[in-house]
Amino acid sequence: MAEFDVIIIGAGPGGYVAAIRAAQLGLKTACVEARETLGGTCLNVGCIPSKALLNATHQLHEVHENFEKMGLMGAKPTVDWDRMLRYKDDVIAGNTKGIEFLFKKNKVTWLKGWGSIPAPGQVKVGDEVHTAKNIVIATGSEASVLPGITVDEEVIVTSTGALALPKIPKSMVVIGAGVIGLEMGSVYARLGAEVTVVEYLDAITPGMDAEVAKSFQRILQKQGLKFVLGAAVQVVEKTAKGAKVTWKLRKDDSAGEIEADVVLVATGRRPYTAGLGLEALGVEMGPRGTVKTDDHFRTNVPGLYAIGDAIAGPMLAHKAEDEGMAVAEIMAGKYGHVNYGVIPGVVYTTPEVATVGLTEEQLKDQGRAYKVGKFSFMANARAKAVFQGEGFVKMLADKETDRILGCHIIGPGAGDLIHEICVAMEFGAAAQDIALTCHAHPTYSEAVREAALACGDGAIHA
Ligand code: FAD
Numbered sequence: 001m002a003e004f005d006v007i008i009i010g011a012g013p014g015g016y017v018a019a020i021r022a023a024q025l026g027l028k029t030a031c032v033e034a035r036e037t038l039g040g041t042c043l044n045v046g047c048i049p050s051k052a053l054l055n056a057t058h059q060l061h062e063v064h065e066n067f068e069k070m071g072l073m074g075a076k077p078t079v080d081w082d083r084m085l086r087y088k089d090d091v092i093a094g095n096t097k098g099i100e101f102l103f104k105k106n107k108v109t110w111l112k113g114w115g116s117i118p119a120p121g122q123v124k125v126g127d128e129v130h131t132a133k134n135i136v137i138a139t140g141s142e143a144s145v146l147p148g149i150t151v152d153e154e155v156i157v158t159s160t161g162a163l164a165l166p167k168i169p170k171s172m173v174v175i176g177a178g179v180i181g182l183e184m185g186s187v188y189a190r191l192g193a194e195v196t197v198v199e200y201l202d203a204i205t206p207g208m209d210a211e212v213a214k215s216f217q218r219i220l221q222k223q224g225l226k227f228v229l230g231a232a233v234q235v236v237e238k239t240a241k242g243a244k245v246t247w248k249l250r251k252d253d254s255a256g257e258i259e260a261d262v263v264l265v266a267t268g269r270r271p272y273t274a275g276l277g278l279e280a281l282g283v284e285m286g287p288r289g290t291v292k293t294d295d296h297f298r299t300n301v302p303g304l305y306a307i308g309d310a311i312a313g314p315m316l317a318h319k320a321e322d323e324g325m326a327v328a329e330i331m332a333g334k335y336g337h338v339n340y341g342v343i344p345g346v347v348y349t350t351p352e353v354a355t356v357g358l359t360e361e362q363l364k365d366q367g368r369a370y371k372v373g374k375f376s377f378m379a380n381a382r383a384k385a386v387f388q389g390e391g392f393v394k395m396l397a398d399k400e401t402d403r404i405l406g407c408h409i410i411g412p413g414a415g416d417l418i419h420e421i422c423v424a425m426e427f428g429a430a431a432q433d434i435a436l437t438c439h440a441h442p443t444y445s446e447a448v449r450e451a452a453l454a455c456g457d458g459a460i461h462a
Contacts, residue, residue, distance in 0.1 A: 002109070004030045006331055007123045007132040009115040009276065012040020014308025014320030015138030016099050021328035023106040030132070031108055032115035032125050037096035038103065041140050041309075042317040045160045048095050050183050051348055052088040053163065057190035058350050066387050079191060081168050088163070116277045120301055134303050134331045137276065137291055138324065141309035144270040146175070149236045155243050155262060156236055159184060162264045169193050169261035173245045175233055177204035179347050181266030182220065186349045189224050196226040196258055198233060198247055205347065209359040209408040212394065216353055216410055219390055228256065236263055271310045286312055296336075297327045305331070319343050342425045346415035351377075351391045354418035357406030357425060360396060369399035373431060373454030375447050377411040379461045382442035388412035393451035395421075395431055402430035402455065413444045420448055431455035 006022050008015045011033035019031040037044060064076055103110055113125045123130050143158035145151055153161035162184045168191045174181040177199035189195040197204070204220075204227065205213045217227060231247040234255075242261040249256065271289045278291070284300045286292040291306040293299055299306055305327050308320035319338070326336030347353040363370045373395040377383040391411030397404050407421040424434055434452035439445050450459040 001128055002030070002130050004028050004109070004130060004132040006030075006134045006136065006328075007032065007111070007115075007130060008136040008138050009117075009123065010040060010138035010140055010308070010310075011035075011038040011099070011110070012138060012140045012308060012320060013042045013317040014140070014310075014324045015040065015136065016103070017321045017324030018136055018138060018307060018328045019108045019324075020102055020106050021325045022331060023108045025328060025332035025334070027328075027332055029106075029108050030111050030123075030130065031103070032111045032113065032123060034112075034114045037092075038099040038110070039092075039096040042320075043095045043099070044092060045163060047317050049088045049092055049163045050159070050180075050187070052091040053084070053187045054183060054348050054350075056084050056087060057187050061190050061350065069387065079168065081191075085164060114275060116275055117281055117304070118277060120281065121303055132303075134305065136297075136327055136331075137273065137278075137299075137304070137306040137310055138308050138320070139272050139276065139310050140320075141269040141315055142272045143265070144268045145265050146233060146236075146267055149233075149265055151265060152238075155238055157262060157264055159264070159266060162188075162262075165262060169242070171242075171260040172196075172262045172264060173198060173243075173258055173260040174264045174266055175199075175236070175245065176266035176268065177201075177206075177227065177229075178266060178268065179205065179345075181264065182225075183348055184264055184266065185225055186220070186223070193261075194226075195224070196228065196260070198228045198231050198245060198258075200230070200232055200250070202230045204229070205353070207359075208345075208353070208355060209394065209406075210361055212353060212355065212408045212410050215391065216347075216349075219351065219410070220349070228258075231256065236265070269309065269315055273310055296330050297323060313340060314343060314345065316343065316345065339426065342422050344415075344418045344422055346418065348415060351388060351411045352414035353408075353410045354414035355406070355408045356418050356422055357404070358396065359406060359408065360394075363396060363405065368405070370396050370405060371399050371455050372396055373451045373456075373459070375450035375454055375459050375462060377444070377447055379450070379459075380411075380442075380444060380447045382444055383412050383447070385442070386412065393417070393447045395434075395448075395451040395455055397431040397455045402432055404429055404431055404434075407448075407451075409448070411444065411447065417445055417448055420445060 005027035023029040171194040174185040243263045244259045246257040284292045297305045307323035329336030344356040378389040396406040431452040439449040
């Protein structure tokens with residue numbers, strides 16, 4: 001048994017960041033993690049491995065599609081799937097070991113095993129009960145599978161299985177056109193699989209600015225992905241070939257089906273709090289299995305906090321990280337804050353899609369007067385030079401004050417470009433502030449400036 005100032009349960013981006021910051025602020029800190037490696041869903045079976053596979057398959061696509069256009073001739077590489085998976089595993093290992101190093105450097109104690117909270121101020125790991133002034137639940141989330149579907153992680157898989165398939169499937173059905181489904185669908189489409197995405201709603205990437213979502217769907221279709229939208233999946237059953245998905249179209253109840261080698265169920269994630277003992281503690285829960293917290297991450301039990309995917313808000317690693325830093329500061333008696341109005345969201349396909357702030361649909365719903373500045377990457381010299389002219393920047397600003405309200409980008413490097421807007425929004429900037437800022441030529445970020453110019457007297461290159 002040991003005594004700590006703070007024990008954090010879960011070492012994902014929320015938990016490990018909270019632990020490091022708490023230790024940096026002088027708190028005696030432990031972090032409980034049941035996995036063999038630190039980093040949670042994100043580093044082990046989420047953000048990082050998916051980006052490794054997206055990178056490898058993007059390079060493959062470049063060689064096959066664009067190299068000859070640039071006069072780069074020669075034999076085309078073929079895919080050694082086992083080696084590609086090893087590359088992905090090496091990337092994971094490099095990152096998870098990095099967190100282990102940071103724990104040692106910052107003197108965070110890693111309590112290995114499953115943690116539970118037998119009483120306020122106590123955390124049980126194995127047979128040991130440790131005490132802490134404060135406890136943070138950072139136990140993350142798990143895949144949420146539609147009722148009636150049995151996942152075996154070989155033929156009918158979640159994202160975890162899709163990151164480690166024994167061989168490249170010839171065909172794949174993805175259920176759910178959210179970020180995870182489209183990223184993994186993209187990976188396998190680039191590897192030659194015939195990918196069909198079946199989605200309940202009438203548009204892909206629910207919640208995204210509709211114009212961007214539409215353009216994104218068109219681009220993915222050009223890349224070979226097929227979409228069945230407005231389809232309520234009825235049954236997923238295993239067959240001799242793989243599995244069969246049956247659906248009914250919501251508009252007319254007509255039935256459809258498709259058989260594929262692999263079915264990826266990507267219908268969202270739900271908070272994971274099993275085995276913590278929250279019910280016995282009387283912890284108040286919120287909608288969809290979330291732990292209910294106030295705006296200082298406090299649950300209704302004194303000294304018990306919660307952050308990350310386990311609480312309300314977008315299930316994103318950087319949102320969890322920001323909450324991790326904020327909760328550590330709050331526990332150390334400082335001021336911790338997360339601005340939920342400026343949390344970017346990125347889809348790491350090619351082209352990337354990135355978004356921050358309000359969508360045009362949200363502005364209309366709020367009855368706000370706004371203006372739109374748009375600029376196409378087709379008119380961006382750098383994007384054209386690298387065959388990435390598809391997509392655009394769409395900036396939304398207040399009609400009266402010109403203050404930036406949101407920005408939605410589909411195009412090269414969108415996931416990095418969006419941060420110029422995040423910083424601008426944190427500073428309460430107007431579109432004109434970006435328009436008057438010199439942007440280096442030739443860069444993709446010139447498209448952001450042109451969209452800002454388009455909010456005023458007009459873009460130059462449009
Ligand atoms: P988690 O990362 O889920 O970590 C929780 C940890 O707690 C786990 O390691 C678990 O083992 C441990 N744990 C749970 N219960 C206990 C217990 N009782 N005792 C001990 N340990 C316990 N987000 C992005 O921002 N960008 C992306 O590109 C992105 N890509 C993704 C791709 C995929 C395929 C998936 C599945 C997710 C992706 N996400 C992405 C989402 C991101 O992974 C999560 O939002 C993030 O990991 C949440 O962090 P967390 O700290 O709340 O929880």
